Amino acid sequence: MANHHTMEVDAAKRALGDPDFQAKFVRVIERLAEWDEALGDLPAAISFGRELVQDRESMRYLMESASEEIPLRVDRDTLVAIVDLLNALPTLVALMRPLLQLAEFAKAVFEDRASVEYLVTSLTSEWETMQRRLQEVRAIAQEAGRMAEQDRTPVTVWSLIRLLKEPVVQKGLRYAKAFLQAAQERDDASTLSNL
Amino acid sequence: MRYPIVIAGGGTAGISTAARLLREHPRWRGQVAIIEPADKHYYQPLWTLVGAGAAPREATVRDEESLIPPGAVWIRDAVVAFHPERGEVELASGDTVAYDALVVALGIQMDWHKIKGLEGNIGRNGICSNYTYEYVQTTWSALQNFRGGNAVFTMPETPIKCGGAPQKIAYLADDYLRKKGIRHKAQLHFVTGTPTIFSVKKYADALMKVVERKQIQLHFKHRLIEVRADDKVAVFENLDTGQTMALEFDLLHVVPPMSAPDVIKRSALANEAGWVDVDKFTLQHVRFPNVFSLGDCSGLPTSKTGAAIRKQVPVLVNNLTAYLKDRPIEAEYHGYTSCPLVTGYGRLILAEFDYSHEPEETFPFDQGQERFSMYVLKKSFLPILYWDGMLKGLM
Numbered sequence: 001m002a003n004h005h006t007m008e009v010d011a012a013k014r015a016l017g018d019p020d021f022q023a024k025f026v027r028v029i030e031r032l033a034e035w036d037e038a039l040g041d042l043p044a045a046i047s048f049g050r051e052l053v054q055d056r057e058s059m060r061y062l063m064e065s066a067s068e069e070i071p072l073r074v075d076r077d078t079l080v081a082i083v084d085l086l087n088a089l090p091t092l093v094a095l096m097r098p099l100l101q102l103a104e105f106a107k108a109v110f111e112d113r114a115s116v117e118y119l120v121t122s123l124t125s126e127w128e129t130m131q132r133r134l135q136e137v138r139a140i141a142q143e144a145g146r147m148a149e150q151d152r153t154p155v156t157v158w159s160l161i162r163l164l165k166e167p168v169v170q171k172g173l174r175y176a177k178a179f180l181q182a183a184q185e186r187d188d189a190s191t192l193s194n195l
Numbered sequence: 196m197r198y199p200i201v202i203a204g205g206g207t208a209g210i211s212t213a214a215r216l217l218r219e220h221p222r223w224r225g226q227v228a229i230i231e232p233a234d235k236h237y238y239q240p241l242w243t244l245v246g247a248g249a250a251p252r253e254a255t256v257r258d259e260e261s262l263i264p265p266g267a268v269w270i271r272d273a274v275v276a277f278h279p280e281r282g283e284v285e286l287a288s289g290d291t292v293a294y295d296a297l298v299v300a301l302g303i304q305m306d307w308h309k310i311k312g313l314e315g316n317i318g319r320n321g322i323c324s325n326y327t328y329e330y331v332q333t334t335w336s337a338l339q340n341f342r343g344g345n346a347v348f349t350m351p352e353t354p355i356k357c358g359g360a361p362q363k364i365a366y367l368a369d370d371y372l373r374k375k376g377i378r379h380k381a382q383l384h385f386v387t388g389t390p391t392i393f394s395v396k397k398y399a400d401a402l403m404k405v406v407e408r409k410q411i412q413l414h415f416k417h418r419l420i421e422v423r424a425d426d427k428v429a430v431f432e433n434l435d436t437g438q439t440m441a442l443e444f445d446l447l448h449v450v451p452p453m454s455a456p457d458v459i460k461r462s463a464l465a466n467e468a469g470w471v472d473v474d475k476f477t478l479q480h481v482r483f484p485n486v487f488s489l490g491d492c493s494g495l496p497t498s499k500t501g502a503a504i505r506k507q508v509p510v511l512v513n514n515l516t517a518y519l520k521d522r523p524i525e526a527e528y529h530g531y532t533s534c535p536l537v538t539g540y541g542r543l544i545l546a547e548f549d550y551s552h553e554p555e556e557t558f559p560f561d562q563g564q565e566r567f568s569m570y571v572l573k574k575s576f577l578p579i580l581y582w583d584g585m586l587k588g589l590m
């Protein structure tokens with residue numbers, strides 16, 4: 001025991017004799033006032049917290065008033081749900097990430113006055129063109145409607161075949177065919193991967 | 196000075212990279228430095244429409260300061276030398292900045308001086324260019340003052356930024372002159388150093404129809420070598436035969452030859468052509484693993500556009516992060532790029548393709564057709580996506 005004490009004293013003496021240690025020690029003393037100021041009211045806050053925890057009456061009042069505001073019913077099901085939610089978080093976050101980015105983008109646009117002004121001005125300047133194009137589409141639709149109304153000739157198999165040869169119809173049908181083919185290929189691929 | 200991540204260049208690529216890095220790693224705030232001397236930042240893709248009087252020039256400029264992402268440190272200085280062997284860049288002020296990882300995003304250099312007689316004459320005698328903020332108004336003035344004669348539009352054989360821009364202004368000029376009722380008094384010439392109108396066959400076929408419809412005379416494999424401003428004569432060199440061809444002009448839209456910034460050319464980072472020598476998939480330097488590059492200054496064999504940068508940024512950020520965290524570098528860029536080819540007021544072909552020069556289209560319709568919807572997308576929406584999405588690291 002005495003030996004241990006002597007060893008500690010020797011170690012302290014060695015440390016105090018080290019100029020580097022002495023310099024550090026002086027720096028610590030010099031900065032004590034600064035640290036005390038930085039700590040501010042922290043010791044008082046810690047004391048208050050300790051008192052509060054020890055004061056059971058106050059704690060019970062605090063918990064009861066909190067449970068009135070936040071009606072917590074934590075049971076086994078709640079805990080299972082929390083764990084499920086935690087497990088699902090990676091999937092949920094992956095799903096939500098694009099939406100969050102979109103929301104952030106929308107926020108950035110709305111906060112950017114120059115962008116909003118530009119968008120409005122730019123779209124307004126194209127409005128005339130858009131209106132003209134819409135009018136053209138409307139005129140075509142009206143003309144088609146009028147022609148269909150007046151046309152009393154029966155739709156024969158031959159006229160359907162002629163219609164099928166129209167480039168616009170051909171293009172639409174080719175697209176539909178390709179779409180079905182692509183969908184089938186994907187379906188087959190997923191079936192194969194499930195084997 | 197020392198920063199863990201240093202980004203040389205605060206243009207589209209530099210700002211987008213910094214924004215995405217800091218969005219994905221908020222803890223790196225204060226550790227990402229952007230070196231950029233300019234105090235203004237430009238949205239250049241809109242200059243085609245500004246030059247044709249279809250968009251205001253002011254919409255294309257913002258203060259650089261307003262775009263520096265929160266958490267990034269802006270070093271307002273220019274890089275004058277790279278020292279990758281000791282992990283440092285040297286600045287014009289004489290300071291050096293050390294780094295753990297470097298992103299080179301210095302853009303492209305316009306070599307106006309390589310065309311004899313051009314410097315000092317843009318804005319005079321019908322000579323104009325859409326390629327800088329200062330000059331872009333000269334195009335609109337030249338178009339408005341044009342009364343007939345030869346309108347000549349040039350394109351160099353070198354890689355350039357926005358490879359479609361030189362022909363877009365020719366199409367818009369045709370449209371403008373038709374609206375003004377003087378198209379019959381004009382001969383339009385598109386003189387290009389390239390052997391075709393576009394590098395992707397699908398869009399080249401569509402554009403050749405546009406050229407035919409608009410009766411624009413094409414001259415392939417010709418490079419502009421001299422402008423005699425007072426005589427209003429442009430001199431071209433045939434790249435196959437070396438013979439010269441002189442064309443009188445009443446309007447001359449010039450696109451200068453371009454190259455990698457000189458500071459890269461003379462550094463150990465450059466490949467033989469002067470661009471930053473990076474792996475075309477990972478964007479990591481082939482000799483200095485802590486150096487990455489993207490955008491116009493990189494040696495990536497794709498069309499140099501903002502759209503390409505949009506797809507390069509996530510790959511670079513992924514791989515840079517992997518490098519810093521000592522993980523395998525796995526993300527790959529496959530050369531996606533896009534060129535919204537304006538073919539007139541309210542008409543646009545949206546070209547999108549990759550390294551293989553195969554179309555890689557976004558929309559479920561044929562983008563090889565001229566469409567009004569795509570024109571509105573370019574004119575009204577893409578600037579917003581740029582300022583508020585791309586530069587914020589969101590897309």
